[in-house]
Amino acid sequence: MFKDITRRASKFAAIAAAGLLAMNVQAAEPIRIGSFLAVTGPASFLGDPELKTLEMYVEKINEEGGVLGRQLELVHYDDAGNASKARNFASRLIRSDRVDIIVGGSTTGATMAAVPMVEQAGIPFISLAGAVVITDPVKKWVFKTPQTDRMAAERVLTDMKERGLTKVGLISGTGGFGSSGREQTLAAASAMGGIEIVADETYGGSDTDMTAQLTNIRGTDGVQTILNFGFGQGPAIVTRNYSQLGIELPFYQSHGVASDSFLELAGNSAEGLRLPASPLLVPDSLPADDPQKPVVEAYKTEYEARWNSKVSTFGAYAYDGLMLAVEAIEKAGSTDKAAVRDALESIQGHVGVTGTFNMSPEDHNGLEAESFRILEVQDGSWKLIN
Amino acid sequence: MFSEFLQYLFTGITIGATYALIALGFTLIYNASHVINFAQGEFLMIGGMATVSLTAMGVPMLLAIVLAVVLAGVLGIALQRLAIAPAKNADVVTLIIITIGASIFIRGLAQLVWGKEYHVMPNFSSEEPIQIFGAVLNSQSLWVLGVGAVLVAVLVYFFTRTLTGKAILATSMNKDAARLVGIRTQVVLMLAFMVSALLGSVAGIVVAPITFTSYDIGIILGLKGFVAAAIGGLGSGMGAVVGGLALGVVEAMAAGYLSSDYKDAVAFSMILVVLFFMPRGLFGAKVVERV
Structure with missing residues (x-):
């Protein structure tokens, strides 16, 4: 009998405790932000700063009281840049992590x-990847923060035209980034008109010398400028070969090498080359009235203070992604998925590190080619041209 | 016109000399054991990366090079002792697979220790390229060629004039007979791995100013070096050099006169042709198998 009572009492207590717990959870149920990033593996130079950025700003937003009075919770998986893993993790985020x-x-x-x-x-879903296929054609639930390679190509070609350079020699890597960039450059050149690709050379990702291709371009009739679309160490080798050959034509690189480590690899030979890049590389030379200046400066200082390593353009994509998500949730006033999606699609004038986002039902990226800044290497560092 | 041809030739020689130097590393272990050591590329990487990181710590260049070469030598011994020796009765294919496993392990370790970034090494002599008849040649290419020539001479001397070299050859020809005449075959093998690692690391250091260096440079360069070695005839030092230079020059000429898209295709077709007509490569030893 007594045993029975204690058992009942303890059962009751357990139920009461569980109920209390449930109520607590109800009151402060966090907003769950899911993420799968290439934190390890060959693309870790993307995923690593992205995860660091997400972690740090989720923490910061929580300290400041969260979003809609609720805390943020980051649920993260490492896909190592592997597409089938990414698929599995996306499914896990949706089905079991909800x-x-x-x-x-x-x-x-x-x-x-x-x-x-x-x-x-x-x-x-806000993607942090570059290619144009992600948002073209527009997919109902998919958005992205980085500019496309098409915009980079347009930006470079526009700058060339402004300098009166209309005959372009193109050299590109055969990897995914380079070959997509090559296609987009060719397409952009024919769409813009008034500018012509007169030479079209490629090099393999493992090549250690590109002087043959550059010699060929130099020998092409009428060539006025050279553009290299590529990624990794290849463009640095192209740059060195360029200066070894003593080619005097104006030289352009793509946003794929817009980082300080490229300057380190290419050394003196990078002098005078131009490329499209995020303002993150030149926060100090942005004019004071530039709306992006405070955002860029704050991100750079906070990231570098927290992680004690150099800030990267890729981390900025994650920053913009998170801030867009937060703005959309605030605008929607709830985490109702359809409401958040609609809010995301109607975001206007959101000033991020990468650029100013103006989303619309036709444009789930929201950036203009002008969000790329043209930088020139002068005395071993980046200088803002426009 | 002529200056363009000369430029393609110089480019080819620069690339080819790099391949040749790497190919040399394959010949030694192949001579000793008929094993193709796919961890050879990793010795290159260790040479380049260790030199770069030691100089970054303030060690003078020359001392850094010596230390890097010693480190690679120790690694070569460790590879033989810890991975190859325990499987001593396995056949050659198994041993080759073991070297692939070892290369993945070493690469992973290097990634943890040194990170994933590319690093620069300054040219040994002037950064200024050399101008000849309107074409330019990277001064480092001359270093690569020179070091390659010295290494070939040393290898030839080692295999034909020294007792240790002859012991290595004897072990490769007939392990049991070699043991019968008193050659300690395991020690000989260890020696072969060590010398090959030294060779590989020297190659890695000399080519680093041209190719840059990173933890995964060994995959790329190792494969090209192996191809060069196969063209020249595995096991022949002279063959490695000729094979490497031929591969490089064909690549550069194809990129220059045909299309840069097809340069690798042309290079690999050349391999097919060479191996079709000369299955043992250009300088391969003629071996008569006794039935």
Whole structure:
């Protein structure tokens, strides 16, 4: 009998405790932000700063009281840049973690692998990958923060035209970034008109010398300027060969090498070359009335103070992704997925590190080619041209 | 016109000399054991990366090079002792697979220790390229060629004039007979791995100013070096040099006169042709198998 009572009492207590706990959870149920990034593996130079950025700003937003009075919770998986892993993790985020929004996908492959799951489940997804296919054609639930390679090509070609250079020699890597960049450059040149690609050379990702290709371009009739679209160490070798050959034509690189480590690799030979890049590389030379200046400066100082390592353009994509998500949730006033999606699509004039976002039903990227700044290497560092 | 041809030739020689130097590393272990050591590329990487990181710590260049070469030598011994020796009765294919595993392990370790970034090494002599008849040649290419020539001479001397070299050859020809005449075959093998690692690291250091260096440079360069070695005839020092230079010059000429898209295709077709007509490569030893 007594045993029975104690058993009942303890049962009651347990139920009461559980109920109390449940109520607590109800009151402060966090907003769950899901993410899959290439933190390890060959694309870790993308995923690593992206994860650091997400972690640090989720923490910061929580300290400041969260969003809609609720705390943020980051649920993260490392896809190592592998598309099939990304697919699995996207499915896990949607089905078992039940996240409210996904900010992630460091590479185009990983992003595109997750897109069908996201579209089917109907969950807002902000991708951090570059290629134009992600948002063109527009997919209902998919957004992205980086500019496309098409914009980079347009930006470079516009700058060339402004300098009166209309005959371009193109040299590109055969990797994914280089070959997509090559296609977009050719397409942009024919769409813009008044500018012509007169030479079209390529090099393999493992090549250690590109003087043959450069000699060929130099020998092409009428060539006025040279553009290299590529990624990794290849463009640095092209740059060195360029100066060894003593080519005097104006030289352009793509945003793929817009980092300080490229300057280190290419050394003196990079002097005078131009490329399209994020303002993050030159926060100090932005004019005081530039709306992006405070955002860029704050991100750079906070990131570098927290992680004690150099800030990178790729981390900035994650910063913009998270801030867009936060703004959309605030605008929607809830985490209702359809409401958040609609809010995301109607974001106007959101000033991020990468650029100013103006989303619309036709444009899920929201950036203009002008958000790329043209930089020139002068005395071993980046100088803002326009 | 002539200056363009000369430029392609110089480019080819620069690339080819790099391949040749790497190919040399394959010949030694192949001579000793008929094993193709796919961790050879990792010795290159260790040479380049260790030199770069030691100089970054303030060690003078020359001392850094010596230390890097010693480190690679120790690694070569460790590879033989810890990975190859325990499987001593396995056949050659198994041993080759073991070297692939070892290369993945070493690369992973290097990634943890040194990170994933590319690093620069300054040219040994002037950064200024040399101008000849309107074409330019990177001064480092001359270093690569010179070091390659010295290494070939040393290898030839080692295999034909020294007892240790002859012991290595004897072990490769007939392990049991070599043991019968008193050659400690395991020690000989260890020696072969060590010398090959030394050779590989020297190659890695000399080519680093041209190619840059990073933890995964060994995959790329190792493969090209192996191809060069196969063209020249595995096991022949002279063959490695000729094979490497031929591969480089064909690549550069194809990029210059045909199309840069097809340069690798042309290079690999050349391999097919060479191996089709001369299955043992240009300088391969004629071996008569006794039935």
